Amino acid sequence: xxxxxxxxxxxxxxxxxxxxxxxxxxxxxxxxxxxxxxxxxxxxxxxxxxxxxxxxxxxxxxxxxxxx
Amino acid sequence: xxxxxxxxxxxxxxxxxxxxxxxxxxxxxxxxxxxxxxxxxxxxxxxxxxxxxxxxxxxxxxxxxxxxxxxxxxxxxxxxxxxxxxxxxxxxxxxxxxxxxxxxxxxxxxxxxxxxxxxxxxxxxxxxxxxxxxxxxxxxxxxxxxxxxxxxxxxxxxxxxxx
Numbered sequence: 001x002x003x004x005x006x007x008x009x010x011x012x013x014x015x016x017x018x019x020x021x022x023x024x025x026x027x028x029x030x031x032x033x034x035x036x037x038x039x040x041x042x043x044x045x046x047x048x049x050x051x052x053x054x055x056x057x058x059x060x061x062x063x064x065x066x067x068x
Numbered sequence: 069x070x071x072x073x074x075x076x077x078x079x080x081x082x083x084x085x086x087x088x089x090x091x092x093x094x095x096x097x098x099x100x101x102x103x104x105x106x107x108x109x110x111x112x113x114x115x116x117x118x119x120x121x122x123x124x125x126x127x128x129x130x131x132x133x134x135x136x137x138x139x140x141x142x143x144x145x146x147x148x149x150x151x152x153x154x155x156x157x158x159x160x161x162x163x164x165x166x167x168x169x170x171x172x173x174x175x176x177x178x179x180x181x182x183x184x185x186x187x188x189x190x191x192x193x194x195x196x197x198x199x200x201x202x203x204x205x206x207x208x209x210x211x212x213x214x215x216x217x218x219x220x221x222x223x224x225x226x227x228x229x230x231x
Contacts, residue, residue, distance in 0.1 A: 024163070025165070028166075028226070033165075038168065040164070041164050
């Protein structure tokens with residue numbers, strides 16, 4: 001699964017640390033999600049999408065390999 | 069998402085202190101000598117048959133008062149409780165990703181612990197094996213603590229405040 005959190009952060013000009021604090025997780029978690037090392041739970045995915053005022057589909061994208 | 073069964077964050081420092089005391093006590097006993105009131109203490113034993121120290125095992129092994137060496141008991145309990153506190157106190161930002169690392173570290177520690185134990189079973193014979201069993205009581209926790217904190221440390225080192 002891919003995501004564009006890094007892009008959305010750049011638009012709002014906030015750091016990983018700031019985003020992490022807003023949605024109450026550690027900076028390492030944001031870092032891992034952005035780098036595709038960790039797929040967040042549905043709840044956290046919703047929280048991230050809600051923070052950017054977008055739907056989940058606008059932040060997270062399925063890849064071919066996810067559908068296999 | 070909150071992980072169940074974890075302790076509040078402040079237990080971690082308390083755990084380090086307990087662990088420190090147990091290490092200090094074991095060094096003290098090895099270098100300076102026995103602590104008299106612990107080395108020869110009278111205590112109510114819930115079960116003590118006397119085997120193999122006493123030539124004639126007691127008829128009723130339950131709830132008898134005996135003189136015994138409490139030093140290892142105290143060091144063992146301090147080390148176990150200390151390790152548990154350090155291993156299972158919540159981080160300040162304990163979230164789902166940290167929980168995942170915690171679980172992976174626990175699985176890793178279990179594998180490594182029992183691989184080491186198998187190697188020890190094959191390699192070490194005689195009474196020395198008692199030492200292996202003694203240390204094996206807490207090696208799983210120590211391995212977990214090392215692996216978990218190493219992964220967290222490595223993650224913390226990744227570029228701060230990445231834009």
